[in-house]
Amino acid sequence: MLRLEGATVRFAGRSALDAVDLAVAEHEIVCVLGPSGSGKSTLLRTVAGLQGLDCGRVFLDGRDLDGVPTHRRGVGLMFQDHQLFPQRDVGGNVAFGLRMHGAARAEQDARVRELLDLVGLPGAARRAVGALSGGEQQRVALVRALAPRPRLLMLDEPLGQLDRSLRERLVVELRDLFGRLGTTVLAVTHDQGEAFALAHRVVVMRDGRIAQSGTPLEVWQRPADEFVARFLGFDNVVAATVAGEAADTPWGKLPVPEGSPQGPGTLLVRPAGVGLVGPSEGLRCTVSARTFRGTHVAVHLMPEQAPPLEAACPLRAAPEPGDQVGVVFDAAEVVVLGGPCAA
Secondary structure (H helix, E strand, O other): OEEEEEEEEEEOOEEEEEEEEEEEOOOOEEEEEOOOOOOHHHHHHHHHOOOOOOEEEEEEOOEEOOOOOHHHOOEEEEOOOOOOOOOOEHHHHHOHHHHHOOOOHHHHHHHHHHHHHHOOOOOOOOOEHHHOOHHHHHHHHHHHHHOOOOOEEEEEOOOOOOOHHHHHHHHHHHHHHHHHHOOOEEEEOOOHHHHHHHOOEEEEEEOOEEEEEEOHHHHHHOOOEHHHHHHOOOOOEEEEEEEOOEEEEOOEEEEOOOOOOOEEEEEEEOHHHEEEEOOOOOEEEEEEEEEEOOOOEEEEEEEOOOOOEEEEEOHHHOOOOOOEEEEEEOHHHEEEEEOOOOO
16 A cells, blocks of 8 residues: 655765665554664655655555645654644544544544544543543544544554553554554554564664564564664674584584575574573583563573673573573574674
């Protein structure tokens, strides 16, 4: 439904978007991830018509959007700060887009009731927006964007101002809501957990380009390169030379999955693949620190004359800082990445 072809935007000679090609299917939820300055917000603003292109095209339902103003593009917008109208009550905010499209008052009232019921705010139409909690404001901003039935809904850090527990609850509700409505969504976020929980497809951006695109499972299991792996929070990344089902690395010879690319490259070992054993076995390491992560403990390890390692283990089994341990590696948690290692 949405297609970008060679989309390029330059600021002071620097490409914020660099010949980006992207397609979003009808009813698909696509989340764009990336560090600050990667171009993800510029991408969203370009589709919305808030930022002009220096080169390339944007199509919606096969229609070239060149020169089409934002309010005529048939897209809904929701920003991080919600931007609700403080002088209007909840119903007035939700009905705003409908009024702009000339909907009759009865149609406005019915749509407002329908959407507020849908997001768990029945009877809230006459409430002042200033009296709403952060989560309630987020829901009102969302249904305001949905009210005119846009062909495409675009979200810019939609849950960024909410606390983590509320974000985790609302992201599940959002995915369920979009599924029931059949909404096509293009969202920008810096929160990996939010993107992976919400999206059918994740797009990771770097320096104005798409570094990887795939389902959340594909991106998580097989990062395209060192940049994507480190952006996802994986630190066990080293240069390696693969021969058969083994790789020579600074940590010694490691097993790799069958069919891995051969020759020089970059190796990722997920923390779950770093097994802790007795200090007389495997790679000898000293525990430098440990960090509680809720579901597990991240154990930080310092091998002798090799890069640091991170292991994931249950709380009760976590060794103490200063302990000596051995490390063995699980091939199922080893990924041979594309491109050379930058380290």
